[in-house]
Amino acid sequence: TMPCELVLGNANYRPEMCGFNPPQGTYVHICGTDIVRDEKGKFQVLEDNARTPSGVSYVIENRHLMMRAFPDLAEGMRIADVDDYGRQLAGALSAVAPAGIDSPTVVLMSPGAYNSAYFEHVFLAREMGVPLVEGQDLVVENHKVFMRTTHGLAPVHVIYRRINDDFLDPKAFRPESTLGVAGLFEAYLRGNVTLANAIGTGVADDKAVYAYMPRIIKYYLDQDPILANVPTNICREPEGFQMTLDRLDELVTKPVGEAGGYGVVVGPSASKRELSELRAKLKADPANFISQPVVSLSVCPTLVRRAVEPRHVDLRPFAVTGDSTWVLPGGLTRVALRRGSLVVNSSQGGGSKDTWVVG
Incomplete structure (x- = not known):
C-alpha cells in the first residue's frame, strides 16, 4: 500500500504506541480536512490535519461578527448553527474517557499565552465549559493525572491537548520540555487518561502519507475515495522525482x-533563485518532498480595502468523533488576501470568512 519507511521514518511516528489501543479505538477525535474546488468545479482534498487541527474558533467568531454587523442578511434564511461545536466536542471527549468513569473531567491543555493559537485555546475551553490548563497545572501520581486546584488535587480523565507530542512528557520524549507533564505518557499507556488527539497521529498530517491515502482507503475499506486527492507526484518514487525535476x-x-x-514553492511565481535552491534541496533529499499541479482555487468576492475583488479560497470542515461522528455544519473558509495568491494560510497573510450551510 505504501512504503514502511514512510511511517517508520516519519518524525511523528511513535514506536512506543505499538500495541496500544485507545478508548473505543479512536485515535483522531478532532479532524480538519482542507478541501478545494478547481476551475472545473470539482471538489478535491488538499490536505489532512489529524494531529491538532486549528481554526474552529474563527468559524464561530466570524459567525458572531456577521450576525452583529449584518443581521438583515440572515433574515428569512435557515442557516445551520455553529455555536454547538463546544458542546459537541465536550460530549465527544467525555464519551472516550477511560473505562469505568461515569462523570469524567475534561481539560484543555495549552502551551501557554505565548503560543500563536492561545486565543483559540481560551475560546474553546470557554465554549466547552472545561478548565484551561498548562503543564504546570497538572501532576501525575500513581500513574494517574491530577489537576492542581485551590481545594487540592482533582482527577483528570480526558486531556484535549494542543501541544505537540515532543513536549507532552519530559520523561518520555524531550527531556528539556517545560510545557508537559512528567509521567503523562505512562498514565496514558496504562489507560488512566485519554489524550485527544492520540500521540502519533501527526503521521497522518505528512504530505507524503497524504499522497498514498487513496491507496490506503482502497486497501482497508475496499472503496474508492468519495473525494479525490489533488494529483500528487511522490518524490521518494523515481517517477515522481523525475517528473518534479522536469517541471519544477x-x-x-x-x-x-x-x-x-x-x-511551499509555487513554480510559476517563483524566482530563478528560488527554483535553483529548491532543485538543490530536492536532489539532496527527494523523500522530503511532493509536488502537485497548480490548482486554480475557486474564488469568492472579498472586500479588500474599499473594493470588492475576487480572492482564492479553500474550506476546512471539522469532524468530531466520540461514540459517533459529528461534522460541524459550516467550516473555516480561508482566503488568500493578496491578489493572485494561492496561499490561504493565516501564517502567510491569509484571512477567513463566515461559511453558511443553508437548508
Missing part, C-alpha cells in the same frame, strides 16, 4: 513535514 517551474512543491504554508 510548473508545479507546486511542498516539504512533507511542514505546515502553515511554510516551505
